[in-house]
Amino acid sequence: MHTTQVAGVSRMPRLTFLAGLVPAAAVYIGAFVGLGAAFGRPILRLIHEAEHQVLIAIALILALVLAFLLTRAPVRRAIVSLEAAGWTGPLKFNLDSIGLVLVLASLGLNFAGRAIAVTFHLPLFLDSIGTVLAGIVAGPWVGGSVGFISNLVSSNTIDPVAAPYGIVSFAVGFAAGLSRYLNWQKRLSGWISxxxxxxxxGAVVSTPLNFLMSGGHSNVGSGDAVYAALNGAHLPRILAAFIGEAAVDLPDKLITVVAALLIAQGLPEPRTTSAPMGLDLGEAFTFVNRSPGWWRKLLAAAICLLFIWLVVPYLILVGYIIQIARHVRADGRGLPPWDRLGPNIRDGFKVVVLIFTWWIPSALLSIPGAIVEAATSEGSKQALGGSIAAGAGLLAGVGSVWGLAVLLIEAAILSQYLERGFWAALNVPAVIRRLRVNLGLSIVVGALVVVLSSIGILGLAAVVVGVLITFPYASFIGAYLVGRYARLTDRPVPPTLTLPHKGGGKLARQP
Incomplete structure (x- = not known):
């Protein structure tokens, strides 16, 4: 009918109108008659669902266009601000940017907030106040690292599924840190942004994780209710899950951002030095592919990983990673050549034994818990007694925290090995001294090494062969970070004093 009206208004010739209408009508009728004959009445339901999905797609496109138009000007201003501050700013970590109190307070805020939400079954997460605070005060890398570590701690204590969501916390903390360069904390519009x-x-990164972990549910009552309602309304599952997650994230992040900014307003202004030392993280992420013949060296590492079951190739790979760290510590550029197979095997063996030794307390503390779990029958558990089971669980928790701590201080342990050898890497006071040289640097490097290991293993989840590339590449970046960390935290070489000698010469000695 509408076609006829348009043709009449536009004064289309009748023959032209019929020449177009008759074939179109024939195709339309033939298509639907054929579908009806082939599939019967169910085809009508499929057609209606298709129309529903098309309408949803159109609505999404319109929403994206509207969001683009509304955010175009703020994004342009943000880009201009970052250009004015220098694009390399967010990729550099200044060694004078954080203190012990801020780190502990941020971790404590995250842990306490999550514990409150879990204990009282609140429709919120409340696990990012410290993350946003650390990002605002100390920058993107510290904010992201604090968030990632908080999730690892929570996964070993009050929230077993928190570890995979560490990437969400890292992204939130990093974004909060970038806001420093835009001065968002100084104006109301910045707070809202x-x-x-x-x-x-939070919603975008969490949604695919929700599908992997719990079939799209956010495990928060209000969010799951929204997801169930939208899913029942035949909305696409991914969209329903996103809206359900956003229904939790919007109020949660409102509380988080307001609380973090109010705390940040009350903190004293950090002291800045005229020429602060820093760690260029941009260099870490690009030095591999800027090395001559990097793809051949990466291929050699992939071959070692492919034959890891023979043990010796694994030791060679670990030794080469240590060789990279030692090369970077000596201020070398690019990847070193694969020309030290014997020393690399020795280094690989020593490092494997070293890390295993640091993990021994964690394994020992988990033994009582394993014994209790082995008592599967109810009678056996009652015979053990509730206090024994609780004590075993407490020891297992301490063991998990110890294992997490070893992961995070691995850079300091390996730095001790690079400087003074195997036994120095087992010297707990020396490792603690190195950690205390710059706590922020230790946190950032420790968290990034764990994140890089996780990213490397993700190649196995995506494509089995992919891990042969992603794991060595991520390991090379981690080795660079360890080498730079070792160089920045090594003890300064004491100056040499010269004393007069009786024969007229000078005698040199160390003080």
């Missing part, structure tokens, strides 16, 4: 950015990041 930070809230919306953190909410969107």
């Amino acid at each position: 930070l809230w919306l950015v953190c909410s969107v990041i």
